[in-house]
Amino acid sequence: MSTTDDGTRWIMIDDAIKDFDRYLITGKNASEMTRQCYTRHARAFLNTVAQSAAAVDLEQLSGPQVRSYVTDLGERYAPQSLKLKATALRIFLRFAWMSGQMSSDLTGAVGPVITHRSGKIPKALHLDELVRLLAAPDRRTLGGTRDYALLVLMSRLGLRAGEVGGLRLDDIDWAHAKVRVRVKGGNVLELPIPGDVGSALVEYLQRRPTPTPHREVFLTNYGAPVPMTRGAVTQVVERNARTAGLGMVHAHRLRHSAARAVLVGGGTFEEVGELLGHATRQVTMAYSSFDLASMRPLARPWPVRGQ
Template sequence: MTTALRSFLSYVRYRGDITSDLAAAVPIVANWSLSSIPRAIGRDEVTHLLASIDRQTPIGCRDYAMILALARLGLRSSEVVTLELDDIDWVAGEIHVVGKNGQRNDLPLPADVGEAIADYLQKSRPRNASRRVFLRDKAPIRGFTGQCGLGSVIRRSLKRAGIDAPTKGTHQFRHGLASEMLRGGASLGEIGEVLGHRHVQTTAIYAKVNLNALRTLALPWPGEAQ
């Protein structure tokens, strides 16, 4: 609103309707750093969501593997849809993901995630020359062209499972993993390493979800009131 108001006032001054620079008088809205709280899907909701997927169908087998990768590895949606066959080191039990700005991050491949991906590759993935791990289920059969496809999978799966999630996007799984790691005693540095954060400030927002640790910092209320 303030941006629009400044633009309007600059425009009317350009037209000559006013002579004073009223745009400079529009106050700045405070934008506090780390003011929001990550909206994370709960562990029980993730369990229910995965259990609701029919893994006997090719689409369900694929969706299960993608959602499990989001939940267990905290990957970004772009990292899932661009994952290629050569990015999985089955012998070493590692997965190589390409994050923001082309940054590569090597992560341990959890057994359940590896089994889900292997199940999809062996039983449900269409025969295709594409090196992408996860392929579209509709023609043309190829890798996802963007993040919207995975977002549609998440929305459809949440609706089918009857889960009222905090958001409809994929990032809630990333926030959920970070929150669980924090409750389990992981440091912010360890969480940032798993999530592929380049700066510790990016991970600092998760300190706000550790209510037990924050209570130790709270000052006593003055007087006898509780």
């Protein structure tokens, strides 16, 4: 950080993000996935409010400025996405205040983001749409083989984009056809590997570049192979969806598609919750909108007058 003659305290945006990332490690014990998410949203904020292309004076930030930024996000993003961005911004602003980069705590300027789970209906791909999506990758190429394995894994096991990016070779137990997945809250979920998922993974791993120092399953295909980030996994889903003529398909729709497949196949909400690693039954019940017939066992008999 440098101070000019007029009292302006400039800090390079890259340095601010590095400081914030260190705080997330030492002060919050945040996972790598969470750190990537929060630092990405903090950088987007700083890039927007920066007085120059690469530096910012955090002391000059004001409550109305923060509120205006959040309001603008609210016009462009769904409530759940906005809630995540607001959380990351609050944590960054609190860190900047605690570390002395700001003399005022502006976290209150972010304001609450209200979401109503009961009004949020998960949107899944129909079977014909899923077939078209899985047919989109060119499996004659390394990239297509990787994309196909990634898409099958997400649509069958309901993994999030970040969970796919963080999947390691050591997480796959081939002998018992199981895979360990690190999910939200730092928990580890153990899931069975269906035959089509296993075949797709084997096909990709046999063609994956070797040798490589990385133990992550999915690697980039351009330049020196490195582990795929959450954003890179999301881009794979969106790119293949466009190729399939499905328009914009976010990665989370494959998670919803996996849940729908369980219910359509006669599975229970408990099984959906186990597959997706839900912490509570309330979260799983968002999928009740998929199939009303599967709700019948949950309904209590209507009381008969006089009984």
